[in-house]
Amino acid sequence: EAGVAQSPRYKIIEKRQSVAFWCNPISGHATLYWYQQILGQGPKLLIQFQNNGVVDDSQLPKDRFSAERLKGVDSTLKIQPAKLEDSAVYLCASSRWSNQPQHFGDGTRLSIL
Amino acid sequence: SQELEQSPQSLIVQEGKNLTINCTSSKTLYGLYWYKQKYGEGLIFLMMLQKGGEEKSHEKITAKLDEKKQQSSLHITASQPSHAGIYLCGADVNFGNEKLTFGTGTRLTIIP
Numbered sequence: 001e002a003g004v005a006q007s008p009r010y011k012i013i014e015k016r017q018s019v020a021f022w023c024n025p026i027s028g029h030a031t032l033y034w035y036q037q038i039l040g041q042g043p044k045l046l047i048q049f050q051n052n053g054v055v056d057d058s059q060l061p062k063d064r065f066s067a068e069r070l071k072g073v074d075s076t077l078k079i080q081p082a083k084l085e086d087s088a089v090y091l092c093a094s095s096r097w098s099n100q101p102q103h104f105g106d107g108t109r110l111s112i113l
Numbered sequence: 114s115q116e117l118e119q120s121p122q123s124l125i126v127q128e129g130k131n132l133t134i135n136c137t138s139s140k141t142l143y144g145l146y147w148y149k150q151k152y153g154e155g156l157i158f159l160m161m162l163q164k165g166g167e168e169k170s171h172e173k174i175t176a177k178l179d180e181k182k183q184q185s186s187l188h189i190t191a192s193q194p195s196h197a198g199i200y201l202c203g204a205d206v207n208f209g210n211e212k213l214t215f216g217t218g219t220r221l222t223i224i225p
Contacts, residue, residue, distance in 0.1 A: 004155070042117075042201055042215030043156070056212055091155055101146060102213070104155035 001026060004105035006092050012111045018080035021108045025073065025094030031055075033102060034067055034077050035091040043091055049075065050098060079110075087112045116140065116206050119216035126192050127224055134187045134219045136202035144205040145185045146213065147176050151198045159187075189221075197223045 005024040013019050025032050030051050035043035046065065048055040052072040060067070064083070069075040079086055089109050093102040118137045126132045136145070144163050148156040160169045162178035162185060169176050173190045185204075189196055199220050203213040 006155075040217070042203070042217050044215070045212055048212065093156075099144065101158045101161050102156075103158060104148075106153075106155045109153070 004092055004094055004103055006090075006105035006108055008108055009106065010109050010111075012113065013082055014113045015084055016081040018078065019082055019110065020076050020078045021090050021092075021110075023075045023077070023092030023105060025075070025092070026103055029094035029096050029103075030072075031095045031098045031100075031102075032069055032075050033093040033095075034075070035093065037089045037091055037107070039088070046077070048098070055098065082110075082112050084112050086110060116214050117202055117204060117216035119200075119202060119219050121219060122217070123220040123222070125222045125224060128193060129191055132189050132192060132221070134200050134221075136185045136187070136204075136216055138183050138204065138206055140183070140206045142178065142182045142185070142204040142206060145176075145178050145182075146203045147185070147187050148201045148203060149198045150201060150218070156201060192221075192223050194223050194225075197221055 007022050032049045034046045036046050037043040046060045047057040047067045049069040052069050067077045089107040091107045093104045095102045120135045146161050147159040150156045160176045165180045165182045167178045175188045178185045199218040201215050201218045203215040206214050
């Protein structure tokens with residue numbers, strides 16, 4: 001089966017600009033996750049969707065980050081405006097249900113100048 | 114404070130040698146997952162452990178969850194260059210919310 005697809009792989013922007021990431025989960029996976037991984041750290045969950053509904057967004061900085069999964073399949077994560085501390089790899093993962101192993105995409109490496 | 118502690122932070126092992134990586138929590142682990150990550154890539158799922166005392170193996174990698182469900186170990190037998198990478202443990206440390214908390218990872222280097 002095809003894995004989790006993410007784009008773009010790399011993005012360089014200046015602070016205060018906006019950026020968007022896209023994720024296509026594994027077909028049939030109801031649960032979708034966005035993680036932020038700062039260099040040298042483990043991934044930190046930003047938001048979890050079950051189909052098109054938000055299950056957990058407690059660690060999402062809502063003043064600048066937003067995410068949607070309108071049709072319960074693809075998802076986008078947006079940052080507006082970006083700060084220097086947002087430099088990280090943004091990982092998307094999906095699982096068949098929320099208590100099943102998560103399968104990760106290759107991530108988007110974001111650099112803020 | 115980090116809810117999941119991994120040790121060691123880095124490990125350099127000669128090819129063919131065995132090694133063990135540990136993942137420890139002060140809380141009960143309701144589902145423990147081991148992943149491997151190569152630089153610039155996503156996480157690759159290795160194994161999931163849920164029951165106290167559970168042990169699983171895949172090829173030369175064995176993972177165990179202790180009886181108290183607060184510590185897990187990952188053991189690699191006869192290491193190969195393909196085992197090099199960062200090993201991450203992730204766990205549900207708050208029963209019921211099914212949200213994974215990850216450790217900071219163990220960087221494994223295999224030398225010929």
